[in-house]
Amino acid sequence: MKILQLDERQIQGISIRTTNADEMNPKSARIAGLYQRFDEEVRVDYRAGERVYGVYFDYESDATGEFSVLAGSEQALSGSLELEQIRIPAGRYMVFAASGEMPQVVIDTWSRIWEYYASDDVPYKRAYSVDFEYYKSPNEIEIYIAIL
Numbered sequence: 518m519k520i521l522q523l524d525e526r527q528i529q530g531i532s533i534r535t536t537n538a539d540e541m542n543p544k545s546a547r548i549a550g551l552y553q554r555f556d557e558e559v560r561v562d563y564r565a566g567e568r569v570y571g572v573y574f575d576y577e578s579d580a581t582g583e584f585s586v587l588a589g590s591e592q593a594l595s596g597s598l599e600l601e602q603i604r605i606p607a608g609r610y611m612v613f614a615a616s617g618e619m620p621q622v623v624i625d626t627w628s629r630i631w632e633y634y635a636s637d638d639v640p641y642k643r644a645y646s647v648d649f650e651y652y653k654s655p656n657e658i659e660i661y662i663a664i665l
Contacts, residue, residue: 614660615657
């Protein structure tokens with residue numbers, strides 16, 4: 518993991534509201550369906566430099582509360598989807614990178630993040646403002662966690 522200072526980014530896409538508890542239950546999980554809907558409607562050309570983002574925002578509190586997730590891109594999207602805009606604010610982010618088979622690599626990386634922040638003596642605290650997944654390729658991900 519590394520610490521980066523990022524510039525603001527504008528992402529457009531589609532979103533849902535959920536909780537981590539709901540995502541642990543296949544009957545109430547909504548994030549996989551969000552990405553499935555996004556993938557059905559939007560073609561991403563990684564070779565042309567297009568990338569997918571998973572933006573986590575509007576946190577009710579911490580990892581136990583509700584939050585929103587937006588699947589989207591910085592590039593102009595077309596299709597039948599009604600799109601919304603989200604701003605990823607400039608700031609300091611802790612970056613967790615991994616590669617492997619989707620979606621397992623995403624699940625494993627979030628497990629590393631939760632394990633890291635489970636300790637009370639971590640040097641960087643989560644801001645719970647806006648975090649995001651950056652899909653560098655079909656099998657590479659970076660997860661950016663906003664830090665105080």
